[in-house]
Amino acid sequence: MHSLVSILLPLLSVIPSTISQSSGTFNTLTFNVAGLPAILNDNAVPGDKTANTARIGRLFTQHNISLIHVQEDFNYHATLYANDQHPHRTPTSGGVPVGSGLNSLSNFPWTGFERVKWEKCSTFEGADCLTPKGFTFMRVNFGQGVWIDAYNLHADAGTTAADLAARASNLRQVSNYINTHSTGNPVLVFGDSNTRYTRTGDIPNIFSTANGMKDAWIELIRGGVAPQPGTDALLCDNPSPNSTCEVVDKVWYRGSPAVDLRAVRLQYAGAKFLQENGAILSDHNPVLVDFAWRLK
Template identity: 50%
Template sequence: MPRSDQVLYKLPRSSRKLSSTAHSISFRIYLTLNTSLEQPRYPLFEMKTILLSVLLPALASAAVTSGKFTALSFNVAGLPSLFQSNDVNGTKSENAKQLGTYFSKYGYDIINMQEDFNYHAYIYETDNHAYRTATSGGAAIGSGLNTISTHDWVDFTRVKWSRCSDASGSDCLTPKGFTFMRWNPADGVYVDFYNLHADAGTEDEDETARNSNLQQVADYIDTWSTGNAVVVMGDTNSRYTRAKDTAIRVFKSQNSLADPWVELEKDGVYPTTGADALLCDNPSSVQTCETVDKVLYRGSNVATLKAESFVYDGGKFTNTDPKYLGDILSDHNPILVNFTWSLSASLRQSQFSGGPHGTWFNDLPSIPSSLAASVITFSGAERLDAVALELKDGTSFSHGGTGGTKVSLTLDSGEYWTETKLCTGQYNSHTRNFYIKATTSTGKTLEAGTSTDSCQTFTAPDGFAVVGFMGQAEDEIDQLALVYAAY
């Protein structure tokens, strides 16, 4: 509490929300005043102005280096009731409205839904998440995969399975598959999220198709998520105990993904293949049983991810209609995982500039332990054609095409690339990077391409400098982010 000769001032609410990445930073300023209003020790307005002018910019620019988020995976049983009742009481439209209301109430940071087909609009009617994917259509048209979130993303993509089976049902009737996005919970923090719904059934053809589905995701991760933090969520229709469900384990062996259910509820021990199924009630009051719905994850060299808790969350999604009070709203247990993340003390990345076109590249896995850039090289003309960087140990990175005029800058000892201006524009209906300008710690600059009226400036965190790149490119640099290292 302030002393009797102090007056406590709080900033206006609009001033307390200093950064979208920091969510909100609230603080209090104590102004020491003489209790005599006639003769204040310091003029109140002058002191308040001085303090705000010093503190606000510093706090607004303070980097957020850790955080947490909640992730829910939920098969919402949205197939047309004419074809599938899902053994759920009540009308599916009203049940969907209740689900949307619950999503708003609990405010989970990211919710990945499966079977969000014909009652999608009812969920969105009562949900209030700021960011949502547009439906790909009802059953027989769309995949039923949608995401709602408290944070934005880039590079959203829908991918259809390359193989399906109707041996046990009608999996080939609708274009099931998976979605991909780079989710952006804070400045310079990205997590590649995958939402999937695999082939159902236990006939041999079903098993073959399902294993193909999961292998398709694993291979996609190797191509499009190299060097990145990853979370895979969804209805895998797989069990670790089922002998023929071999591909569910490929995420661990091929992609180094962990299962928080195994980590937190099974003491790190995966169920034995061929053992009896560990069936769950719905809703489940225990966490050690196994469902076909999964959440899998890994961190990166930039952002460490840790699963803090795992729970089958079905008890929080029950019917509120007096006729069906307490009944389930879906035939699947939703899975809730609480994650924490923290940024590396030695490696960081910038936000992305440009559009999701071209082939993914990421220098992070190849960056050596001894970090210092020696030569910066750009190529450009009407647009930005290529970027390259050579480190002092001889490691070099180059991305893009062969066009444009090449320019280079050799850095002096103790000189670092610390600021980057990138400008984008449209070419052949694609957003691309048209211009780049690098500024070093000594004020030297290097630029290439053609500037536009859509530009961003990225400044390395204090004590960090550019040592690599990530993004997408073919003949030109479609998308670009900077990799920073501490010096």
């Protein structure tokens, strides 16, 4: 009997770890970190940009967020990384005017990282052609056999006809890339879309209609009903005390035949990212989303 127990116990100890690999959780954050040189744009944020960026990096580590996509990570990038401790981080593509400002910080490893420049940009309001803005792609390993394609984007800003056309082109470019490179895969798209459901001419629903994805804000906060173009703008304070207003920082996602992926909580996390005196660190509300996955 003793020999039988000694054989079975090691086998039984393996079972919980095997079961745990069939499901899991993680969270994501999209945050425009206002990293343009202060002489070009102070982003209406008080204080010193270097000090503010250092605090953002420390808060990234403190909150232990699984996967972070940042935008406008330009000339203060070294400070951001010097104060962050995520084990996996993308190398910078440079400051203004050579870099895209897009980077990712993760607790999970990835493969296949790529940077893609927009095919179309506009200079009418946002000087969007000043830097090679675009989107990034990576395939993130969230668990044994669980790979999710993650996209970070920073779309054209502005509201002129040229800006609207450029931004629509940007989102179509990402959508087409997903259809080519992520067929049959679970997908996350989150970043600064500069788009609003309430703005006539914007196309934030393209990932739903063309890629079978859900907008986490529409699903969890709006009960599945998107605001109509031309309605009240639902503009947010910064930091926003609630998530019922609309920001341009979006999170879209889908599962796959192999992986059930669900967004379970969304919050505007501006209150988690403030200066020590309570002032804002960026002109954007960061968006934090909790996800749960399960192998089918």
